[in-house]
Every structure is written in structure tokens, then in C-alpha cells.
Amino acid sequence: MGHFYGVGVGPGDPELMTLKAARLVAAADVVAYHAAAGKESNARRIAAGHFRPDVVEVELVYPVTTGTTEHPGGYRGALADFYRDSADRLAEHLDAGRDVVLLSEGDPLFYGSYMYMHDRLSQRYATEVVAGVPAFLAAAATVASPLVRQTDVLTVLPGTLPEPELARRLADTDGAVIMKLGRTFPAVRRALAAAGRLEHALYVERASMPEEQWRPVAEVDPASVPYFSLVVVPGDSLNGTRSRTSPGLDRLDHREPVEPVEATELLVVGLGPGPDRWQTPEVREALASVSHVVGYAPYVNRVAQRPGLTRHASGNSVEVDRARHALDLALAGERVAVVSGGDAGVFGMAAAIFEAAEDPRYASVRVRVLPGVSAVQAVAAAAGAPIGADFAVLSLSDRLKPWPVVEERLRALAVADLVVALYNPASRSRTEQIGRAREVLLEHKAADTVVVVGRDVGRAEEEVRVTTLGELDPASIDMKCLVLVGASSTRVSPAGVWSPRFVR
Template structure:
């Protein structure tokens, strides 16, 4: 970058990928840029020599200024008032200041990065802090997992296989879930995380095909099955390759059951694990397949021998047929729903799909779950202590005119009303429309309870009136309870509806 008289007004920043460790895997472009640098910066661990500096040693010019960026902490233990995150943020700020001074002076600064600069690399934090102020270029490098698969000579993914890159620092249940759901996987960031990663592989049924690679492309390179690795010997420069070919297949050759096949349809409750019934928990521990909408499938803990089949939110009958087909082959299958499966859940879709005579030999068993209306009502007090109705505002499976007529009928009957599916990204007017219909027959002072994410960390509960109900504050995470004329609010804000109703004179 030059000024009006041709003078250099600032330097240029390069993030240069060095590849996995073998200097011969450094690209020609990377070598050329390093050789022309005024400043060469590289990160180093506590008490360790920089591996990036070692890889690039043969390319660094004799007159270059070297900036060693030594981490203050690498294990997560620190007495910094901001904890590990605070210590690292302060470190990266200091590094950016040091490099920024060189750039302001017009120098070309190269930040060395093992593997690829934008792949789990420390260069990214310099990029975040400096790229808006200085001209910047990123030079890609061969990522470590490419070197690992080359060392194994093992195909990673084929054709339409899905590949996941996973950090070993993920919580063990989450890592197991993701491993079970993908075809091929690479697990980075091992070292102290190895025991939990091995356990996650076992839970996901992927341990047998998983391969451990240490220091890929370096002279000390070695690989062996994960099951044979001594956890005490695992360094940071290691990773695990889970080839797509190793994913267990559904055995389509299983003969159809000669007895009565069974399909379970279970309610997971509104969210918290402690609201899962013991009956459902036992069932999920025994099935071989879980079928359902993605977010609900994710709530089922991964374990060895469990295959999960997640799908979108508008293919209920299709996923029901998949579950029925698996059950007909003798597989133990559970279809999962949030809340109670029989309340706007998958139970109805399963029975709809099972109406086909080909599924006559499949016995469907529905296991109840705690419903959202029960959870919200309990948080509010006892608003459904008397007669009440439950209605969905979604017009995806029924016309809005029918929703309106049912709202009027409930209002005329003076029933407490629980409203499911009040709004979504594509349905933004229904709450306002429903409010207008309800006000035709119900007092503006009618009690309204709004429960959002009840049972979760983000839970909120609002008690208001029908007149003050704000449609703009309602989304798909909400359930609304509109009280009857007899519904009351205590001085402490608890809502309840008497069980008795006086006879009309």
C-alpha cells in the first residue's frame, strides 16, 4: 500500500499456513512470502519451542525480525481475574499491539500457522484484531487431517458421505451424538481429552473403525487403532480419523418379523431431563433406533448400538413410515416427540401412516410424557384446575377459518384455553387475529399466562390480561393460557381457576 508520493504508509500482514509439520509440505507461495518478510511471528507454548518456527526455519531470511508470541497459559488453569478466556484475550491484544507497531512502521509481517491459518489456528485472533486496519492476505496450508489420512492411506469420505470436524473438547455426550450422526469424522484437540473422546466413540458405536494418528507427516509419525492407544502417551499433535466406511449400516437384509412387531411413540416432556418419565427413560435405553424431529432426537443420549434418524419439522408422516418400516424388520424403534406425543405430537402421524394394511403386523404403543400445558400451568399455579380446552394456532394442517370458529366456540363456552404453536417465522399474524376473536366474547381483563421455554435455563413466565397481550412478544417457544371468567390471580401473582362453576339462574 502506497501514499500519494509513493512512500509506504503501512505494512502488509500475512497469515501463512505451514502444513502439518513436514517442511516439504510448505507451499511454494508460503515459502516465497516467508523469505521476503521483514517480521516473522510465531506462537509457542509454555516452556516449549515453537513448532511453527521449526517447520519454517529453512525459509526465514537472516535479517528478519522474529517475534515469539508465547502463550501465558495452555492448560486452562490461571489466576487471571478473567479466567482462561480473560488471560488469552489479554495475550492476543498484546500480540496484536506488538505486530501492529511493525505494520505501522511499514514492515511486512508474516504470522506462521501450523496447518491452515483459518483452521483452529491462533492466527485467526491476530486476523480479527488487525485485518480491518492493515492490508491482509491469508495463505492456505495443508491441514493436519489431510496428512493423517494420507499416512493411513485410508479413504475418509466417499460420494455423498458427510464429514464432520470435531474438537475433542466438546462435552462427551455432545461428541458422542455428533459421531453417531455423521459418516466420516476428524477429531482434533486430543491430549488430555483423549479418555473422554474414546468413551464418546464407544457410545456412538464408532470405536472399532476409529484410527489414531500422532504427529502426522513428522519423523515421529505413528498410527494405530484408537482402542489400542495408551491415554497417557497422547500428545496435543495427534488426531483421530473416523472413516465414513466405518459407520455401521442398517441391516436391510433382516427378515420381517414373524410375530407382532412393536413401535414405541414416546413423549420426552418439555425439556428438562428430570421431567422425562422413568418409563420413557427405560424404553429409550433399550431401543436400537430413535426417529424424530432433529431437536428432539438430539435430546436422546447417544450410546453404543443406537442409531438416530433426525429429520425436518414438516415430514411427520414420512418419518413415521421410516419408523414403521424399521419395526416391521424386527428392529426396536422409538419415535420421539417433545412434551406428550399424543398432544400435537407424533402419535397421530404414526397412526395415520399405519393405516396402510402393510403395517397391520406392527403394534403401536404410546408412552405418555409431561405436556407443555401442564408444565406452564404448574409454573403459574393452577389455571387449568377447571374445564379447559387446548388448541393449536397453526394453520399448516387446517384452514384458519376453522381455527377462528373453534376460538369463538371456546370463548362462548367460557373455557380456559391453552394455545400451542402461537407463532413462527412464517406465521406472524395469528396471535393478533386470535386476540381479536377472543375479545368478541371475553373480557379485556381476562387473565393471560405466557410461558416461554418453561423448564429450561431461559424460562420466563408472564401474567397479563387479554387486553395487554402483546402479539409482538410471542414466538414458537411460547405457550399461552387464556383464563375463563372465573380464573383468578392471587396477591402473590399465582393464577388459579376454581374447580366448581355456579349453576346459572
């Protein structure tokens, strides 16, 4: 059998091919390359000077690039068939003992079509991948601007990301590169503006090629942007100011004391349990008015980036440090919102804020809590009306209270015959609590007690399961779940799960 080579030929300038790439191309029996219909392959143009006179060329022409297709599987189906057929064509040569070089613009494993051939052929044939100079490095050389220095973070983004997500990621990094422009350019430009990065963003077209050109993104005509273009956002554009998400709160204990000015109001808001449509108008208005958003990273990431907004994200076990950070910002006169999932007052950041605010230095900061839809409400509504009668809410996390206290409260709630909503039933490090909670509840509740398990309620992956306390499988519960254990009166009807308002 022949050998299969994925060879990066660089961004466009033939002189940027590596020596190894040139040697392998010159020795190949078969050279393959991708091309758009009716267009010359850019990879072939770069490497053609090294082809053997008797080389066999295999052109792999895309059936569709950005247009529509009549394929029954749509765009994805058309490309899946294309990659399968292309792999079969190359396999014929490899089976015949011919060495095949598949050219790749830039680097074979960086946003290239080579990877789809690699997936199909590398397990069957001896395969070697030869790295190439990626286009974004050629673009950085073109604009002669350092991408990142020292501990700066570089993020490479496809312009095809949803605009809010692109803006968020641009605000959260030092240096950035945005690939795959073309028709995505207008959304990319808006995302750069929303992230406060437009002023220093540089547009580079056909880097290292004879037609190479570059200019500020703000000066680019969106109608003129080809596919062979990208955006470079140098890390130096932050100019030493951190207009991006804070990487963590590990240094907060060492910060300089804040010089008191006229303190502003600190808002503590609940984002709801998932979808944006569950945010209250009051919360949306508040988030549009602040200059800083502080919170646990997954919740901060749900806040759309916009000009003038700085996000401060951190881990899940530094609530009081996070609260002090928000209070310091408010004490310095900044408009700040602290965000929580669900309702901030239900196992959220509100209590941590008030705990930190007991420090006399924050006496001038007024704290206002804006309610949100809680997870227990969302899960209950998805199932019907299981909390239509008296109910209690309990967290199974023993991070802030001893587990014996949790068990004591579980027994009291079971004896009282209340519906019980169990928050934080499990996590990566806490896998035994939900099983033990089930055992404790079964001491006083019947095995046929109705149980509702809600997972990712309100999101695309939503799952609502109705079972019983006796049949509940603790292994099926994870950190994305909320568990509702019914009272003796809770019942399941064709309309859903509900708890009667009356008690006989």
C-alpha cells in the first residue's frame, strides 16, 4: 500500500512552504487538492512548482460551498457524500501502492478539509501530517503587530459563530484572530464593536499572496470581503486596561483599598434557569444599564456583550470574594450587576452579597435584588403543578453546612409530608448524597411517592422524567438536575403531576 501524506503548503506565498513539504510534493506519485467549482485550487497554485512531470493529479471539487443544494441531506449531506467519495478516490491509488500527497492551504489540521480525509484514511493507511504556516501567522507578519505577549491569551474564532457569542469571546481575550469571513463580515464587525475591539482590529486579505492588502476593519467595505481574508486583533490593543472578563478572583485579597467616592447602587439579578425569554423585563433593563457584570462564569457568559460592558467571571466556590469585588466596584462609583442563574435569592449570590456587605466599609452601597424565575418553578411548571401545595426547598450540597444537618432537615420535611425540591443533588465530586437522601426520605415516605426529575429545563436538551421514590436511580442524577419529591397527596394524571391545594 502507498503512504498517505497531509501536507500543509502555507498561506499563499510558495516560499513559505516548508522544505519537507516541498520534498514530499516533489516525490509524490499522486498529488490531490480541493477546489471550488470553476475555480483554480489555491493549494495547487502554491505547490505546482514542485510537481513531478509525470505526477497524477486528483482534483476534489466541492459540490457546494456557500450556496444551496438539492441534496436530500442538505448542505451537510452533500458534503458528507463528497468527502466519502473523495476518500474512495484516494484509496484506489493507495491500494495500488502509490504514495498520495493531499495538499492543504495553511496547516492541514487547522480549519482545513484535509481532516475529513484523515478521519477516513488514517486508520487504513500509513499516514503522516506535515505542518504548514497558518494564514493567521502570515497575517500577523503582514501587519507587523504582535498578537500576544508573555501571559496574554490568544483566541482563534470562526466568523460563523453567532454574533453574541463572537462578541463575548472577543471581550474575554487579549489577542484574537477571526477566520472565515466573506459573508460573515458584517456580523463580525458588529461583534467587534460590541466587544470594544473595533478600533484596533485589522483586516488582512490574501496574506502573503501577490494581491495581499490590509487596513483597519472600520474602513472595510463589507461587500468586498472574500473568503481568503481574516481579522487580527492584537493583544496590545488593550493598552494595559482590562476591558475583558477577569480571569478569576485569586488576586482579590491583595488588591489596593478602594478610594471612596459617591457609591452607586449594586444590583443582584436572577437570570432565570436557562432561556433568555425567561428573563424578566426588569432584569433585561438592568443588564442594559450597567458597566460591569460579576458572577460565576457560565452565568456571566449568558449576558450579551455590548460596548462599554466589562464582565468579571470566576469559579463556583468564591462567592464572598466575588461579592466583595462587586461591592468594591460599586463603592468606586461603577454601575454593577451581580448575576445568578434562576433567582439570585434562592441558593444564589444575593445572600453572599449581604454577607459581604456587613463590612462597615460598604455602608454607603445600596443593594437591590431583582427576582428571577427559579429552577424549582421551571421544573414544576414543566411537570404540571407539583408545588401547588405547601413545599420546601433544600440544597443537598454539604459545602456550606454539615451533612448531618442536611439529613436532619430531610427527615423533618418527610415527617411533615411536604413536597421537597432538592437543589444541587449531585456534582462531579458529590455523587453519594442523592442516594443517601433517597434512603432518608424513604424512612418516612412511601416508595410510590411521586418524583419529578428535571434536567436542563428550558434548554434544547430539556428532559423531565416522572418516577417514584422507590424507583429513583441515583446514578441518573447529575449537576444539571433538580429533583422534586412529592407529598403523599401528589398525584399523576393525564394532564400532568400535581399536588392538591386541600389536605384532608
